[in-house]
Each structure stands twice: as C-alpha cells, then as structure tokens.
Amino acid sequence: MVVRRPCCLLMCPRNTSTYTTQLGRVAHYAFDAVLISAFLAGVRRSTGLTPSVKSEQFTETPSLKKWIDNYLWVGETVMDQSVAIFGSSGYFERKR
16 A cells, blocks of 8 residues: 655645745745835935835825835845945955
8 A cells, every 4th residue: 555645835846946946036026026126225325316205195005105105115225235245355445
C-alpha cells in the first residue's frame, strides 16, 4: 500500500519554481514601490513639492491617508540612509 503525503513547499521540488517566481515578483514590486517612494522624497527635498493628502479628499477611507503617510515615510527613511551611506563613502563628494 502506498501512502501519499500532502505536498508542501519544502518537500515538493516541482512546485519550487512557481513559489520562487512568485516570491521574486513580490520582491520586485516591493523594490519598485520603495524606489518610487524614495524618488518622491527626493522631489520633496529638492523642490518642496509633495503629494496632497488632505483629509477631505479621503473621507470615505481614513486609513488611506495613514497608508500614504507611511509609504512616504519609507521613502524619507530610505533617502536619509542613502545620503548617510553616500556621504561616508569615498566614491561620492559633496559639491555646493
């Protein structure tokens, strides 16, 4: 009698490529989202322009404003860390 076990991610190599592809796609989208957020942070720093997140535009979904603020905060953090790393590197110099 043959006992069949349920296939899981670690035991079944035939599904590994599907999960790897999905994980790669999610990682790619996450990296793109952070890159866009950092770009918006750079635009804000250099020009003062920022996306308008007025509360009257988001009356139906109040959590959307919080989500957008958190998204833009991630870009600010990435921008701060990038400037700190680039500033301490010998490959970049500050020109004013």
